[in-house]
Amino acid sequence: xxxxxxxxxxxxxxxxxxxxxxxxxxxxxxxxxxxxxxxxxxxxxxxxxxxxxxxxxxxxxxxxxxxxxxxxxxxxxxxxxxxxxxxxxxxxxxxxxxxxxxxxxxxxxxxxxxxxxxxxxxxxxxxxxxxxxxxxxxxxxxxxxxxxxxxxxxxxxxxxxxxxxxxxxxxxxxxxxxxxxxxxxxxxxxxxxxxxxxxxxxxxxxxxxxxxxxxxxxxxxxxxxxxxxxxxxxxxxxxxxxxxxxxxxxxxxxxxxxxxxxxxxxxxxxxxxxxxxxxxxxxxxxxxxxxxxxxxxxxxxxxxxxxxxxxxxxxxxxxxxxxxxxxxxxxxxxxxxxxxxxxxxxxxxxxxxxxxxxxxxxxxxxxxxxxxxxxxxxxxxxxxxxxxxxxxxxxxxxxxxxxxxxxxxxxxxxxxxxxxxxxxxxxxxxxxxxxxxxxxxxxxxxxxxxxxxxxxxxxxxxxxxxxxxxxxxxxxxxxxxxxxxxxxxxxxxxxxxxxxxxxxxxxxxxxxxxxxxxxxxxxxxxxxxxxxxxxxxxxxxxxxxxxxxxxxxxxxxxxxxxxxxxxxxxxxxxxxxx
Amino acid sequence: xxxxxxxxxxxxxxxxxxxxxxxxxxxxxxxxxxxxxxxxxxxxxxxxxxxxxxxxxxxxxxxxxxxxxxxxxxxxxxxxxxxxxxxxxxxxxxxxxxxxxxxxxxxxxxxxxxxxxxxxxxxxxxxxxxxxxxxxxxxxxxxxxxxxxxxxxxxxxxxxxxxxxxxxxxxxxxxxxxxxxxxxxxxxxxxxxxxxxxxxxxxxxxxxxxxxxxxxxxxxxxxxxxxxxxxxxxxxxxxxxxxxxxxxxxxxxxxxxxxxxxxxxxxxxxxxxxxxxxxxxxxxxxxxxxxxxxxxxxxxxxxxxxxxxxxxxxx
Numbered sequence: 006x007x008x009x010x011x012x013x014x015x016x017x018x019x020x021x022x023x024x025x026x027x028x029x030x031x032x033x034x035x036x037x038x039x040x041x042x043x044x045x046x047x048x049x050x051x052x053x054x055x056x057x058x059x060x061x062x063x064x065x066x067x068x069x070x071x072x073x074x075x076x077x078x079x080x081x082x083x084x085x086x087x088x089x090x091x092x093x094x095x096x097x098x099x100x101x102x103x104x105x106x107x108x109x110x111x112x113x114x115x116x117x118x119x120x121x122x123x124x125x126x127x128x129x130x131x132x133x134x135x136x137x138x139x140x141x142x143x144x145x146x147x148x149x150x151x152x153x154x155x156x157x158x159x160x161x162x163x164x165x166x167x168x169x170x171x172x173x174x175x176x177x178x179x180x181x182x183x184x185x186x187x188x189x190x191x192x193x194x195x196x197x198x199x200x201x202x203x204x205x206x207x208x209x210x211x212x213x214x215x216x217x218x219x220x221x222x223x224x225x226x227x228x229x230x231x232x233x234x235x236x237x238x239x240x241x242x243x244x245x246x247x248x249x250x251x252x253x254x255x256x257x258x259x260x261x262x263x264x265x266x267x268x269x270x271x272x273x274x275x276x277x278x279x280x281x282x283x284x285x286x287x288x289x290x291x292x293x294x295x296x297x298x299x300x301x302x303x304x305x306x307x308x309x310x311x312x313x314x315x316x317x318x319x320x321x322x323x324x325x326x327x328x329x330x331x332x333x334x335x336x337x338x339x340x341x342x343x344x345x346x347x348x349x350x351x352x353x354x355x356x357x358x359x360x361x362x363x364x365x366x367x368x369x370x371x372x373x374x375x376x377x378x379x380x381x382x383x384x385x386x387x388x389x390x391x392x393x394x395x396x397x398x399x400x401x402x403x404x405x406x407x408x409x410x411x412x413x414x415x416x417x418x419x420x421x422x423x424x425x426x427x428x429x430x431x432x433x434x435x436x437x438x439x440x441x442x443x444x445x446x447x448x449x450x451x452x453x454x455x456x457x458x459x460x461x462x463x464x465x466x467x468x469x470x471x472x473x474x475x476x477x478x479x480x481x482x483x484x485x486x487x488x489x490x491x492x493x494x495x496x497x498x499x500x501x502x503x504x505x506x507x508x509x510x511x512x513x514x515x516x517x518x519x520x521x522x523x524x525x526x527x528x529x530x531x532x533x534x535x536x537x538x539x540x541x542x543x544x545x546x547x548x549x550x551x552x553x554x555x556x557x558x559x560x561x562x563x564x565x566x567x568x569x570x571x572x573x574x575x576x577x578x579x580x581x582x583x
Numbered sequence: 584x585x586x587x588x589x590x591x592x593x594x595x596x597x598x599x600x601x602x603x604x605x606x607x608x609x610x611x612x613x614x615x616x617x618x619x620x621x622x623x624x625x626x627x628x629x630x631x632x633x634x635x636x637x638x639x640x641x642x643x644x645x646x647x648x649x650x651x652x653x654x655x656x657x658x659x660x661x662x663x664x665x666x667x668x669x670x671x672x673x674x675x676x677x678x679x680x681x682x683x684x685x686x687x688x689x690x691x692x693x694x695x696x697x698x699x700x701x702x703x704x705x706x707x708x709x710x711x712x713x714x715x716x717x718x719x720x721x722x723x724x725x726x727x728x729x730x731x732x733x734x735x736x737x738x739x740x741x742x743x744x745x746x747x748x749x750x751x752x753x754x755x756x757x758x759x760x761x762x763x764x765x766x767x768x769x770x771x772x773x774x775x776x777x778x779x780x781x782x783x784x785x786x787x788x789x790x791x792x793x794x795x796x797x798x799x800x801x802x803x804x805x806x807x808x809x810x811x812x813x814x815x816x817x818x819x820x821x822x823x824x825x826x827x828x829x830x831x832x833x834x835x836x837x838x839x840x841x842x843x844x845x846x847x848x849x850x851x852x853x854x855x856x857x858x859x860x861x862x863x864x865x866x867x868x869x870x871x872x873x874x875x876x877x878x879x880x881x882x883x884x885x886x887x888x889x890x891x892x893x894x895x896x897x898x
Contacts, residue, residue: 013855021731021846021856028738029843032836035745036829076849076857078728082707122827124756128749135742142735154735161742165749176750199693205702224693562671562679569682576689 016063017073020086020145023056023096027138031131039122043115046130050107053137057100064093072147080148080208087147091354095144095271098358101484102263102365103137108477109369110256125169129257135162136260143268149197149207149280152272156193156236160186163265166257167249178248185235185245188568189269192232199225200280209280216281218583226285227576229276230293231568236269239330240300241567243323244559247307250319255372258315262322263365267357270329277333278350283343288582289575290334290344296571298437300327305444306551309451309527314371314381317448318364325360325407328415328441329353331434335425342583352421359414359485363403366482370400373474374456377466383452384531388460395475397456402482404449408520409442410513414488446520451528454521590630597623608667610659614652621645634798635721638790642806650810651887716865718796725800726868730857734842737875740882741835748826751891757827758895760888764819776818783811791876795865801872805879812884823888825895835885838878842871 030049034042064071070089078084088096110133114126139158146152160183167179201207203222204215216222231242238246250262277285304324311317332353338345373396374389375381390397406413419438426434526544533545557563597620604616621644628637659666671679708720708728715727725733751758766772784807791804815821824831845867849858859867 018850018856025843025846029840032738032741032840036832036836038827038829038832074855075731076727076859077853077855078711081704082711082728084729084731122757124749124751124753127756128745131745132742132749135738135745150729151732151735154732154739157739158735158742161739161746165746169749171750171753195690199690199697202694202697202701205704220696221693224689228690560671562675566675566679566682569679569686573682573685573689 012072012079013074013077014069014072015067016060017071017086019056019060019063020071020073020088021075023053023060023141024086024138024145026053026056027134027141031134031138034131034134038127039120040116040118042122042127042130043111046107046134047111049134050104054100054104057097060088061093061097064088081206081211084151085147085208085210086145088145091271091274091350092144094354094358095267096141098361099137099140099144099264099267102259102361102481103133105362105477105481105484106256106259106263106365106369107133109259109372109474112471112474113254113256113372125171125254128165129169129254132162132166133260136166136264140264140268143271147209149200149209149212151207152275153190153194153197156190156269156272159265159268160190160236163261166261166265167253169254169257170252172252174248175252178245178252182245182249185242185564188565189232189235192228192235192568192572193272196225196227196229196232199228209275212280213282216284218284220580222281222284223576223579226276226281226289226579227572230273230575231572233269233273233276234296234571235568237266237273237326237329238323239296239326240303240323241296241558242564242571243300243304243326244561244564246323247316247319247559250322250368251313251315255315255368255375258319258372259365259368262319262368263361266322266326267361270326270357273330274350274353278336278344278346282345283341285333285344285575285579286342286582287334287337288578290337292574292578293333294331294335294434297327297330300324300330301437301441301444303551303555305441305447306527306548307555308448309524310529310548310552312382312384312529314374314383314386314452315368317383317452318367318371321367321407321445321448322360322364324445325356325364328356329360331422331438332356332425334431335422335429335434337429339429347425348421349425352418352425355414355418355421355488359406359418359488362414362481362488363406363485366399366403366478366485369474369478369481370396370403373470373478374400376468377470378464379467383455383529386452386455387458388464389456391460392464392466393470395470395479397453399475399478399482400456401449401453402479402486404445404452406482406485406488408445408449408516410516411509413486417488440519442516443519443523446516447523447527450517450520451524454524593623593627593630597627610656610663610666611653614649614656617652618645618649621649635719635800638798638800638803642803646810647806647883647887650813654889714861714864715859715868716861717868719794719798719800721798722794722796722800722868726871727859727864730842730846734839734846734857737839737842737879740879740886741839744835744882744886747886747890755891755894757825758891759825759893760823760885760891761816762892763822764817766818768819773818773820776814776820780811780815783814784808787811787880791872794872795869801876801879805876805883808876808880809883809887812880813887816884816888823885826885826891827895834881835878838871838875841874845871 027049030045034045037045060071070087073086075084075086110129114129116123116126136159139155139162142155142158143152146155164179164183167182168175197207199221200212200216203219203225204212206212206215235242250258253261301324304320304327308317308320308324311320332349333344336344336347336349371381374393377393377396378389407415409415409419419442423435423438426432426438526540527548537545558567600616600620600623604613604620607613607616621640625637625641625645628640708724712720712723715723717723717726787804787807790799790807791801794800794804816823846857848867850856852863853860
């Protein structure tokens with residue numbers, strides 16, 4: 006039996022509140038209906054943000070993680086909610102993004118006075134709250150089965166957002182997402198059952214004490230990891246993400262891309278770092294990061310090849326999800342081969358947060374550009390900077406933040422990971438981290454180049470920009486850019502003081518320059534059949550090859566085989582390399 | 584020998600039906616295979632003395648899910664040919680078979696290596712059963728030890744309904760779900776829909792009522808009641824209510840909200856959220872169950888009714 010019994014800490018009651026405030030808000034909004042849906046949602050968002058801030062303040066005060074034992078039934082019988090550093094950081098970041106997205110959505114999904122209740126706005130506000138409560142449960146639960154319930158909630162709240170506009174193609178995208186996410190759920194549940202059969206508990210802290218290297222444990226970790234990757238859409242399990250995230254209305258895309266995929270990602274972190282830190286071992290961690298590397302290369306190149314801005318942003322999410330998994334091999338303790346909660350984990354969480362803020366801003370910006378121009382074909386963006394200046398600026402800020410340029414959150418994360426890679430001699434990740442920024446820079450440069458071009462005839466915005474939307478979008482983009490100053494964990498000395506040195510400025514110039522070169526070579530052009538020189542033809546061939554590979558991997562049978570193959574590969578690597 | 588066959592026969596049939604359901608070409612045939620598969624699973628759960636699981640499997644796994652599948656396959660009849668045209672070639676099939684075999688075999692091996700006797704929380708549940716006031720250990724787990732999961736599962740069902748509603752065409756938002764069924768008033772369906780519901784509702788409420796001390800409970804009972812309601816709808820004896828109505832929505836959320844409210848009462852009465860004071864534990868659990876049962880039956884019935892299709896005025 007466990008020596009340390011879980012006990013509720015001061016302020017512990019805030020944890021069930023963080024989960025239930027959004028759900029209670031959702032239920033009240035459903036009953037009150039019509040205009041009240043948005044009103045109740047607004048009040049709930051304010052209350053939920055208050056709870057998140059109170060949790061941060063309490064944790065700072067007691068200088069320890071918050072815990073709450075539900076119903077006073079201590080694990081293994083009962084369930085404990087726990088808010089440690091990463092959970093609190095995610096909790097606060099998600100609350101802030103929900104505020105930003107909510108402000109933006111108040112422009113698109115408002116119900117006028119006296120108007121009858123409409124489908125899209127009602128469903129949107131209900132699901133925004135539901136997604137929020139579900140994600141908070143992902144961050145706070147310390148129990149493998151409660152986390153399964155959280156995954157179910159995230160899926161059921163996320164899927165209808167995909168087909169909110171009701172078109173046939175978005176329905177197809179939603180169904181794709183639903184079926185693949187449910188396959189992921191089954192894999193996760195299977196692993197949880199194996200853990201219970203092996204250890205007699207579902208509590209993560211107790212599993213950490215009891216789990217040992219055994220076939221059942223490896224099978225459990227392999228199945229759960231693969232299932233969670235399917236839900237996170239990590240390459241090559243990303244078949245559902247581009248159509249789902251690109252087809253939804255902008256305010257829903259922002260929720261799906263910035264928030265929803267972070268839930269299953271965070272559970273991978275919980276599983277690997279907290280439940281079984283010593284068991285996956287170096288080979289499985291390398292595989293996880295290798296999938297991330299694949300995501301970065303394929304996602305970024307495919308982003309360059311898109312004709313429409315929303316699909317570009319969706320593929321950029323495919324790539325950014327890859328970055329989140331680079332931390333795993335860099336968090337290994339060289340002496341024991343176990344995962345350590347150190348700077349690499351901080352970097353990974355920081356990346357998740359900066360992607361949440363930046364990607365929400367980029368989808369919102371894409372929505373504003375669409376509203377101003379009446380289309381989102383990148384090739385015809387000339388004059389967009391005039392027609393929608395705030396949106397283009399927000400897109401640029403968000404994009405630059407993702408590249409890892411000072412002083413963005415992604416920059417600090419990259420620095421921490423580079424240090425960890427140097428310290429452990431994993432030069433291949435150093436190379437990827439240095440090159441990855443240029444890949445991200447490429448599509449940002451491409452979009453900005455087109456948007457800043459002088460149009461042949463002046464472009465007048467089709468619709469004046471909504472000021473609230475502009476402010477919310479710019480605020481989220483700016484936040485992702487200055488996130489380094491807002492990081493919650495202590496950072497190593499000298500990390501930021503050197504940020505404005507000539508060396509860093511040179512690095513920034515190199516990233517942008519390489520990105521511009523990539524964009525010039527691989528970026529989609531209006532007329533790709535025009536005669537071109539050897540260099541351009543080669544680049545075009547490479548781009549087409551990537552497109553073919555992506556189309557193949559995103560076919561149903563291939564993605565299903567990938568899911569099973571990744572499961573077996575994880576188990577084999579864990580069992581073989583100890 | 585006979586006893587072995589008694590246990591082995593369902594196991595072999597279950598495997599055979601699983602294979603049949605996977606390889607059979609028609610969607611309808613696969614749905615029927617799945618129904619039979621669920622019923623056999625129910626028998627197996629009874630043989631394993633897991634009567635609560637058996638009831639759930641019968642009500643939700645075999646019953647509700649198969650009904651959904653059969654109705655879906657009915658709607659998919661026209662696109663069946665197009666789906667078959669997308670069937671992958673032999674190399675992909677072989678690859679899929681290979682990886683599925685590896686994963687399936689690996690899981691089977693992993694299960695065989697699990698410790699014997701299996702580590703279990705059953706003794707702890709039994710030791711703490713008295714504090715909950717209920718006699719059925721499963722109910723104690725669902726309503727006391729892991730009450731948070733049950734509360735959230737009720738919200739999952741509600742979210743599923745919001746998802747079904749979201750598929751409505753814009754003009755039908757607020758209206759009634761599914762088509763208006765017009766069965767022959769003197770036909771067999773209308774006859775069954777008159778005779779069966781009184782019995783079914785009593786059975787459903789009985790399953791719910793004995794759940795505190797014996798196998799049964801609100802989810803299974805609510806499923807049976809929802810099925811009776813659906814039967815009456817299919818026979819044209821009653822209609823789904825317009826989803827714009829406030830009473831509809833209030834009934835849907837009453838159960839989950841009551842659950843949260845009792846949880847908050849626990850903060851004051853027992854010092855923790857979802858805690859029950861020992862002398863009032865059973866009463867509070869019953870309050871939740873009584874509030875949850877109608878909400879669940881209503882929600883499940885509406886989930887089965889399909890997306891809103893008819894504007895209210897055209898009803």
